Amino acid sequence: MYPPPSPHDSAISVATTDPSKQASSSSKQTSSTQNGPPTKQKSTSPRNPPPTYADLTPAEQAAADLEATAAVQQAQDEIEIDFSDSVTDPGYETDSIGSASSSLASSVRNYMFENGRRYHRFREGAYNFPNDETEQDREDMKHAMVVNLCGGQLHFAPIGENPQNILDMGTGTGIWAIEMGDLYPGASILGIDLSPIQPEWVPPSVKFMVDDVESPWLRPLNHFDYIHARHTVMAIKNWPQLMGRVYDHLKPGGWFELQEIHHRPQCHDGSMPPDHPVAQYWDLVTSGLAALGVDFNAALSLADMMRNAGFINVETRIFHVPIGIWPKNKVLKMVGLYWRTILIDGLSPIALGPYTRGLRWTKEQVDVWLVHVRQAYMEGWVHAHMPLFVICGQKPGLGVATCPS
Numbered sequence: 315m316y317p318p319p320s321p322h323d324s325a326i327s328v329a330t331t332d333p334s335k336q337a338s339s340s341s342k343q344t345s346s347t348q349n350g351p352p353t354k355q356k357s358t359s360p361r362n363p364p365p366t367y368a369d370l371t372p373a374e375q376a377a378a379d380l381e382a383t384a385a386v387q388q389a390q391d392e393i394e395i396d397f398s399d400s401v402t403d404p405g406y407e408t409d410s411i412g413s414a415s416s417s418l419a420s421s422v423r424n425y426m427f428e429n430g431r432r433y434h435r436f437r438e439g440a441y442n443f444p445n446d447e448t449e450q451d452r453e454d455m456k457h458a459m460v461v462n463l464c465g466g467q468l469h470f471a472p473i474g475e476n477p478q479n480i481l482d483m484g485t486g487t488g489i490w491a492i493e494m495g496d497l498y499p500g501a502s503i504l505g506i507d508l509s510p511i512q513p514e515w516v517p518p519s520v521k522f523m524v525d526d527v528e529s530p531w532l533r534p535l536n537h538f539d540y541i542h543a544r545h546t547v548m549a550i551k552n553w554p555q556l557m558g559r560v561y562d563h564l565k566p567g568g569w570f571e572l573q574e575i576h577h578r579p580q581c582h583d584g585s586m587p588p589d590h591p592v593a594q595y596w597d598l599v600t601s602g603l604a605a606l607g608v609d610f611n612a613a614l615s616l617a618d619m620m621r622n623a624g625f626i627n628v629e630t631r632i633f634h635v636p637i638g639i640w641p642k643n644k645v646l647k648m649v650g651l652y653w654r655t656i657l658i659d660g661l662s663p664i665a666l667g668p669y670t671r672g673l674r675w676t677k678e679q680v681d682v683w684l685v686h687v688r689q690a691y692m693e694g695w696v697h698a699h700m701p702l703f704v705i706c707g708q709k710p711g712l713g714v715a716t717c718p719s
Contacts, residue, residue, distance in 0.1 A: 566711025
């Protein structure tokens with residue numbers, strides 16, 4: 315039987331991990347007592363949250379388990395469409411849940427404001443998206459969405475029961491690293507990011523550092539058992555170089571895992587034409603980032619890059635992330651609601667950097683264009699989705715066998 319959902323899962327009431335490895339949810343809510351006084355977390359739940367898994371009857375739990383299993387299968391195959399006329403959107407709200415860590419140097423707490431949004435000061439211009447509290451809420455919502463889309467798994471690489479050193483590149487709010495710290499309390503987990511936006515009180519095995527993964531690494535070679543990155547395709551400019559550094563700093567037999575969404579809307583039924591405003595929006599983001607030196611289509615080539623860097627046993631899983639509440643499956647319907655919410659809330663922060671820096675649009679031009687895009691996202695007849703690529707590769711080592719592809 316599954317445990318209650320993680321507090322990081324917000325409104326998505328689906329189990330998060332195997333109970334044999336899952337730490338109690340209270341450790342996530344009050345982990346601050348391990349290192350200092352607790353800090354109050356603002357709620358990220360909707361106004362009228364659905365019942366949690368623990369509130370369900372045995373029969374309802376069994377039905378929820380079947381729904382979750384079907385969701386994982388459909389997400390990898392083809393999502394069944396809900397043609398019901400009674401589909402409505404539940405209300406939701408998000409509040410900031412992140413606070414800056416006092417353990418990080420004050421010199422990186424100076425933030426640059428551009429177009430009314432806060433950007434990081436450290437390695438200014440290296441990342442073309444903001445880091446303010448609204449963006450942090452979106453990052454935590456993406457975590458809940460991806461974990462539930464993947465059936466509650468935080469990772470797919472077979473890292474064993476007792477990994478020692480784990481690196482999370484582009485950790486963002488640190489939510490993945492924190493949950494991994496609960497799942498693997500014996501591991502030393504390091505999360506690095508350009509911005510010091512992680513919580514102050516975390517599991518004792520979890521540390522955060524402000525750094526740029528595309529600069530020379532400080533940790534020794536052959537150090538990490540597992541290196542993870544998610545939602546970094548918008549930021550990395552030199553993937554082959556990064557792949558080489560990951561390879562060099564993994565222990566022989568260690569694993570590298572990437573979880574990246576290809577932000578190109580797709581439809582199995584052809585319901586989104588090429589000139590649809592949402593499709594045009596992402597075409598422009600891609601062009602703007604290309605002008606800034608970022609390959610927004612890199613997700614399609616990451617597996618080959620991993621092999622070229624020397625990794626073996628490279629495997630790719632593809633999960634389709636629905637945009638909106640059109641799926642019939644209840645889990646995928648909630649995932650789709652979250653993803654559409656993330657995309658709509660992120661319209662301006664995603665577009666401003668690429669459009670104004672890369673395409674030289676004015677902020678006023680961006681604002682006018684986004685009105686049309688926002689309206690287009692709400693069109694229920696469009697059954698769009700985006701592919702999430704989960705790519706795992708292993709560093710060769712003594713006794714490490716190459717599995718047949």
